[in-house]
Amino acid sequence: MGGQDGFHGGELTVIGRISTASNVTLVCDVDGAAETPLRVVYKPVRGERPLWDFPDGTLAGREVASYLVSDALGWGVIPETILRDGPYGPGMVQRWVEAVDNHTDQGDRLDLVDLCPPGAVPDGFREVLRALDPSGNEVSLIHADDPRLQRMAVLDVLLNNADRKGGHALEGVDGQVYGVDHGICLHTEHKLRTVLWGWAGQPICDGLMADVTAFAKALPGPIADTLARHITDAEIDALAERTQELLDHPVMPVPRTARPIPWPAF
Template identity: 50%
Template sequence: MPAPERIPPGSLTAVELLDLLSAGELTVRGRVREASNAVLFCTVALDGEEAECVYKPVAGEQPLWDFPDGTLAQREVAAYEVSQATGWDLVPPTVLRDGPYGQGMVQQWIDGDPSASLLALVDDEEPAEGWKAVGLAQVGDGRTALLVHADDIRLRRLAVLDAVINNGDRKGGHLLPSADGRLYAIDHGVTFNVDDKLRTLLWGWAGEPLPAEALDVLARLESALAADAPLATRLAELLTPAEVSALRERVAALRKASRHPEPSGQWPAIPWPPV
């Protein structure tokens, strides 16, 4: 039998890629050791084609006091579904399926472009043109530096998506700019909590008016989250009724305020470690 042909990124339609991720044969090739939960690097093959992917089995999830056990994989899929509904396609194709270690999340593997610069630590008191300030960070020897992120429309869209899904862990290492100019965001297990959990490195627009395109997206999301709408029906399979209701309330509140959210002040606004 001939070896499967590796699929170049972007060569399949979204539907074809989802079919491959859902029905292909998963083969574990290695483990991402830096992750706190089990994250397995895999290939998935179907009908002579093969792609690289990430497999996060539910059995490898570490319990969290503020999230029900065994739900992180479902939240990853829910984040993908909401991302698709925005039209921004910020989250790689993601499915929930059985694998070698039981049910888990399977997501397209994205090779980030190491030459892309979206975050930086600078000695200046104010960010340079094209950058937004996040806050001061300790860099060792009692020295502080200003943490900044790029004033980039792709990041701004992601900041809106994170506010919608209530992302409690937006770190720098979760940002994957690709060589073709796309920005992908990964690791959405701690999302959709009913309480305000937003922790992120993308506070540069805090309090600023939302762009017109973001308000248009929020309006579409409100419609898509109406009872019995396809997105709402799909999310009901992945989240609790209270979490779906809280999602509706966040979208409505963001649209009404028409501004990027600001840190609540109730807990650290930036996740640790930040990368």
């Protein structure tokens, strides 16, 4: 997929930095055989801020491992992600997602994850919780009741995603829904923190569970061998256990910690 456009080996040229990111996150163009440079996100390992509860390996490695799980499931939730060298050393490189702009001169449209007045949840959305905005007004945190987003929510359960913020769910101009920022996933202990709780306690559809079943059968072989380059054996075993738990009880989990939603939520 990446050979002709230089994704794996083309020179990275930094064109900007995402200043809101916790770790150094650079936007780059990749020079390759294609006439138009490929845009990517590059997170050098040297720019990572150490986390006390994720001591094993790098956050970049976890991003790559998360992509490998998404890819093995056949879901394409996470854009192609690799570990390669760049201008600031080795790091995660991920294909850029061209996202839909819901806020234009022609009017605003709700994002996949958004806020609305309490009691005014629009059709096609699910309420997650009610809270106070910075001005002290009550608002509802909502997300789209969209099968593309629900697939991401199931993936987060498998990945044990500790940081699914609203801004990490992107609606691409190609009609797909993508998840980004998976640096704190795949821990052995329960860490699930997400804004996608709207399906909590509800059965997972047969189509998604068929993919999870196939993944569970394939995981102990080449998939585990590939993951072992990025996460520990204990973390791979924990992934297998979470997968089996979902097969045994194909229902979206309910929050079980005091902090089930990341902060900030966007």
